[in-house]
Amino acid sequence: MRIIQVAVPVPLKQFFDYLPLDEEHELVPGMRVLVSFGRRKLVGFVWDIKSQSKFHDKLKPILSVIDNEPVLDKKLLQLCEWLSSYYHYPIGEVCATVLPNLLRQDKSLKKKLIVEDKKNQTTSLKLNAEQTFAVEKITAAFNQFQTFLLEGVTASGKTEVYLQVIEKIIAANQQALVLVPEISLTPQTVKRFAERFPGRCAALHSGLTERERLQIWFATKNNEIDIIIGTRSAIFTPLAKPGIIIIDEEHDLSFKQQDGLRYSARDVAVRRGQFENIPVVLASATPSLESLNNAENKRYVHLQLTQRANQVALPHFKVIDLRHQYLEHGLSNELIKKIKTHLENNQQALLFLNRRGYAPVLMCHQCGWIGKCTRCELPFTYHQEKNNLICHHCEKTMKKPSVCPACKQAGITPVGMGTERVEETLKNYFPEVDVVRVDRDSTRKKNQLQEILDLVNTGKPMILIGTQMLAKGHHFPKVTLVGIVNPDQGFFSSDFRAMERMGQLITQVAGRAGRDKQKGEVVIQTHQPEHPLLVTLLKQGYSVFAQALLKERQLCYLPPFVFFALLRAEAYDQQQVENFLQALKEKFSRVSEVNLLGPVNAPMAKKAGKYRMQILFSSRARKTLHELLSEIENYLSERKLSKIRWSIDVDPQDMF
DNA sequence: AGCACGCCGACT
DNA sequence: GTCGGCGTGCTC
Numbered sequence: 001m002r003i004i005q006v007a008v009p010v011p012l013k014q015f016f017d018y019l020p021l022d023e024e025h026e027l028v029p030g031m032r033v034l035v036s037f038g039r040r041k042l043v044g045f046v047w048d049i050k051s052q053s054k055f056h057d058k059l060k061p062i063l064s065v066i067d068n069e070p071v072l073d074k075k076l077l078q079l080c081e082w083l084s085s086y087y088h089y090p091i092g093e094v095c096a097t098v099l100p101n102l103l104r105q106d107k108s109l110k111k112k113l114i115v116e117d118k119k120n121q122t123t124s125l126k127l128n129a130e131q132t133f134a135v136e137k138i139t140a141a142f143n144q145f146q147t148f149l150l151e152g153v154t155a156s157g158k159t160e161v162y163l164q165v166i167e168k169i170i171a172a173n174q175q176a177l178v179l180v181p182e183i184s185l186t187p188q189t190v191k192r193f194a195e196r197f198p199g200r201c202a203a204l205h206s207g208l209t210e211r212e213r214l215q216i217w218f219a220t221k222n223n224e225i226d227i228i229i230g231t232r233s234a235i236f237t238p239l240a241k242p243g244i245i246i247i248d249e250e251h252d253l254s255f256k257q258q259d260g261l262r263y264s265a266r267d268v269a270v271r272r273g274q275f276e277n278i279p280v281v282l283a284s285a286t287p288s289l290e291s292l293n294n295a296e297n298k299r300y301v302h303l304q305l306t307q308r309a310n311q312v313a314l315p316h317f318k319v320i321d322l323r324h325q326y327l328e329h330g331l332s333n334e335l336i337k338k339i340k341t342h343l344e345n346n347q348q349a350l351l352f353l354n355r356r357g358y359a360p361v362l363m364c365h366q367c368g369w370i371g372k373c374t375r376c377e378l379p380f381t382y383h384q385e386k387n388n389l390i391c392h393h394c395e396k397t398m399k400k401p402s403v404c405p406a407c408k409q410a411g412i413t414p415v416g417m418g419t420e421r422v423e424e425t426l427k428n429y430f431p432e433v434d435v436v437r438v439d440r441d442s443t444r445k446k447n448q449l450q451e452i453l454d455l456v457n458t459g460k461p462m463i464l465i466g467t468q469m470l471a472k473g474h475h476f477p478k479v480t481l482v483g484i485v486n487p488d489q490g491f492f493s494s495d496f497r498a499m500e501r502m503g504q505l506i507t508q509v510a511g512r513a514g515r516d517k518q519k520g521e522v523v524i525q526t527h528q529p530e531h532p533l534l535v536t537l538l539k540q541g542y543s544v545f546a547q548a549l550l551k552e553r554q555l556c557y558l559p560p561f562v563f564f565a566l567l568r569a570e571a572y573d574q575q576q577v578e579n580f581l582q583a584l585k586e587k588f589s590r591v592s593e594v595n596l597l598g599p600v601n602a603p604m605a606k607k608a609g610k611y612r613m614q615i616l617f618s619s620r621a622r623k624t625l626h627e628l629l630s631e632i633e634n635y636l637s638e639r640k641l642s643k644i645r646w647s648i649d650v651d652p653q654d655m656f
Numbered sequence: 657a658g659c660a661c662g663c664c665g666a667c668t
Numbered sequence: 669g670t671c672g673g674c675g676t677g678c679t680c
Binding site for chain 3: 016018053054058
């Protein structure tokens with residue numbers, strides 16, 4: 001008797017057993033089958049073929065077999081199993097998450113082939129000694145599992161290292177999988193790969209239709225494409241002949257999925273490399289502390305590129321002490337003067353501010369009223385362009401009131417700085433030059449970003465104001481001045497990773513200054529000019545700064561020296577959430593190797609009308625931590641929690 | 657998660 | 669009388 005064990009995409013931990021459709025249909029793990037599930041019909045995944053079942057009296061036959069060959073090969077099934085147990089997420093939902101949307105449905109596979117335009121092939125650049133060493137080391141690890149941390153300062157030619165490694169991978173008849181952060185998957189990135197390997201690469205960018213995605217999925221599975229470039233979810237692309245996985249800007253936060261299956265594509269890449277027995281390259285100018293620690297422990301081979309190509313000089317850092325200074329809408333006189341000088345020299349200036357809109361708070365000068373979103377209980381951001389108040393957490397929007405809703409007097413004032421306000425201020429100062437704002441609002445429409453980039457590339461003097469969007473990937477030859485308007489949140493945030501991120505941002509942003517022949521200048525406005533970590537970063541560079549942070553993490557029992565997981569819960573009734581988590585904490589606090597902290601409010605204590613709280617689990621023993629999480633997962637799935645929704649976040653990024 | 661069942665209050 | 673609210677239980 002054959003019993004088919006099926007992973008069904010429902011939020012339940014277990015598999016479900018079915019009878020085969022008939023004797024003819026061959027069933028192999030990884031194939032999709034249509035099954036009757038309760039009163040519904042669902043697309044499930046064959047997991048195993050067994051000879052008996054505990055549910056022998058309840059078994060239904062499979063309704064139909066969708067595939068002739070598995071959509072998930074053995075290695076991907078192994079990866080799914082790992083994902084399910086590591087991230088404590090139901091196996092059937094993991095299988096569905098890993099596939100393109102169109103394959104989650106009951107559609108049989110039909111393949112087309114993808115038309116590729118042939119381009120002129122560019123040739124390899126000459127490597128310096130460090131690059132050559134890196135290429136040789138990585139090449140020597142082909143066909144075996146080894147993780148490399150490729151740490152290269154900006155303009156050190158990391159990309160050329162990937163390209164030459166990929167050249168060798170292709171020569172060995174294997175495929176390369178390249179992951180890049182969300183905002184850097186631009187036409188320029190893709191172009192560089194496409195021009196070196198014409199007709200051999202495909203990019204999974206956001207502009208594709210589901211149909212196009214599926215075509216690329218097939219092409220890589222059938223070994224018709226040698227190089228696949230994509231963001232986070234591309235880590236699940238099937239590969240006929242896997243050769244190497246490369247993660248560009250491995251420190252980037254967009255590699256962590258923030259809902260559903262909360263995986264880190266970087267960590268999944270390392271695990272996949274292990275299962276496929278191939279090398280994995282994690283590359284960054286500013287590696288995460290996790291990866292640096294792994295390099296230190298010799299789990300990763302540390303490769304360093306310290307030379308900047310073409311004799312590009314490192315930019316000069318200048319700290320502007322904001323204490324006791326008059327500020328014109330958040331800008332110091334000194335910064336404005338510097339902008340003027342650079343513009344007069346026919347150069348461009350780039351200002352960073354991590355806050356879109358006009359001002360993060362709108363306040364009544366008469367009575368102190370503050371505009372807050374009723375659903376999230378956080379201040380509205382004032383957008384002058386639309387004359388709106390917008391909650392950046394739930395998108396709730398309202399018209400800006402003309403008089404104070406509380407005291408009915410006129411006196412509503414914007415407080416704090418956003419990109420719109422810096423734009424307005426600088427337009428007043430420099431009416432004769434282009435002042436261009438680059439944030440999510442100004443680039444919402446298709447091609448808007450490209451139009452801005454084209455304008456910048458004309459090279460005429462101008463001022464750019466942007467959020468993080470501008471920190472990566474783009475090359476602005478005429479920018480010689482970079483100003484960081486307000487990095488001070490990094491010093492006081494309750495999030496222990498804020499300082500790491502600030503260091504990464506300053507270093508990455510500095511890399512935008514003077515990439516051409518001109519020496520660049522980076523100006524940082526701060527109320528904390530003497531902060532030891534800021535001084536270390538600016539005087540001794542990111543590596544020394546990161547070492548100092550790692551020491552701090554070790555002393556304070558923080559990751560990567562301990563492992564974290566969060567259990568979040570939300571409901572419309574705040575007391576219910578708290579009681580639920582408190583009871584859970586009391587029940588599971590007995591394991592001595594795992595610390596439980598909380599319940600405390602989640603990063604957004606109230607979102608879209610729901611109250612959110614969390615318990616933090618921390619442990620030096622990963623195994624013990626995961627055993628406890630499994631126990632809790634079992635306990636919770638066994639009982640009915642009508643109004644409370646909970647989720648587990650392993651290795652969380654946004655904690656507080 | 658869905659989806660059904662079942663038990664209560666309030667409507668044409 | 670029946671429509672619909674949501675609390676509870678089940679899915680091989």
